[in-house]
Amino acid sequence: MGFLYARALYDGTKGYTMTNSPNNNNPGNGDSGDGRDPLEDFLKKMQESGFDPSDNNNPLGASSLNPEDLKNMGLPFDPSMMQGILEQMNTMFSINATPGSTPEQGVNWTGVKDQARRMIAADSDPSIAENLKQAAADAAHLADLWLDSVTVFERHNIPVEAWSKAEWLDASFNSWREMVEPVAAEVTQAMVLPGTDNVPEELSQLLGNSGFLNNLGSTFFGIQMAQALASLAKEVYSSTDIGFPLAPGRTALLPNGFKTLGDEIEVPAQEVLLYLAVRESALIRLHRTNPWLREDIMALVSRYARGIRVDMNRIQDAASQVNMHDPEAVQEAFEGGMFNPQRTEDQELAVERLEALLALIEGWVSFVADQATQNLPKAPQIAETFARRRVEGGPSEQVFETLVGLEIRPRMVREATAFWRDYDEKHGYEARDNLWLAPETLPTAKELENFKKYEDRVSEQLSFDDVDFDSELKKLLDGGYDDNK
Structure with a gap:
């Protein structure tokens, strides 16, 4: 959404007019009546009032919006709408790359994290009470007892923590950065604003020191990532909720989340906590025993990112057609649609493998959790809630679609x-x-659709492993090979 304001501002300097505005007394020319361009006057006033986009703490300075200035530009003076615009502009410049940087230098990750933290703080995010921390620890202990009888993977022996939303963000941010950095690099290169050489002097002076125009791609991606993480923080229940550990070496539950979930589905919070503890512990066991899983996921995301193309035509069309008088229309114009839906052949292969791997992880933990919680009265109801959550778009589906442009099909999880x-x-x-010992022993996406194909392939492999390989190894160890043959 921040890109829209930048684009509209930029287009305005080239003759963009709000001809649909009921307050525009000079439709089509943007003239204030005395030969001056009202937008140029507006930009000058912003400069004079202390506007400094290079100041990450207060880029808007002491800027104030005069109703008459807005009227001359064809904009209605709606305080709530203008406050929203100011907030978006503030976000844009606080996330903008370091002054003087180039597109190659990428996203301002510190700005992204700070903005996500501010968005989380604007919502309810109380500190975790001591009794909830103890409840999480007790639930994790019982979960391990249940899991011991349904999986060969050993206990992880990592003390479970209880996090607030902000603590989840702090603990997981490095993993998010690692995962999306390849995507951000492609987006940054693709989204350099065209025609910046023709930017009028007033706009150039206003934004020049911030590097905003040259770093538009990284700024837009940073805004999108901050919004996605802040939104995700409201929905996650544990450190592994997207299918793999976001804070390696740590494990945690988010008590405020499970309390809300329990209220929504009318299940005692203690039962929800136990079910979530089982899922968390099972996933930690799986990944600690098989570290190649996380490595493969990261590698596949990077491979997919190399083929990403940003749909600039869609973004520019939205910027030119949106009704700036309708804040909701502005928001809707830029929800999704950032990535070009056309995939390369290599991307298709990466997507197929990544989708199958994530589905296998979620399918495994769902089945194991069902086995481990058979003595939990409301376990089937909680499990159904998680299944419905996937269909509607859970954390894993949301993050891969929003930040990577990758859609995970719920059918494959089933x-x-x-x-x-x-x-x-x-x-x-x-x-x-x-x-899980090796990627080769897991079913492919096509084999998930037809178990017989998988059974035939694995049976053939096991036959070779059990007979041919063992006998050949014995020959080698016994010195039974004849080099002359």
């Missing part, structure tokens, strides 16, 4: 859950969990 259930019934949980 197929993965069914796969783990079927394999467990046929071979037992030890054989089931041993499939």
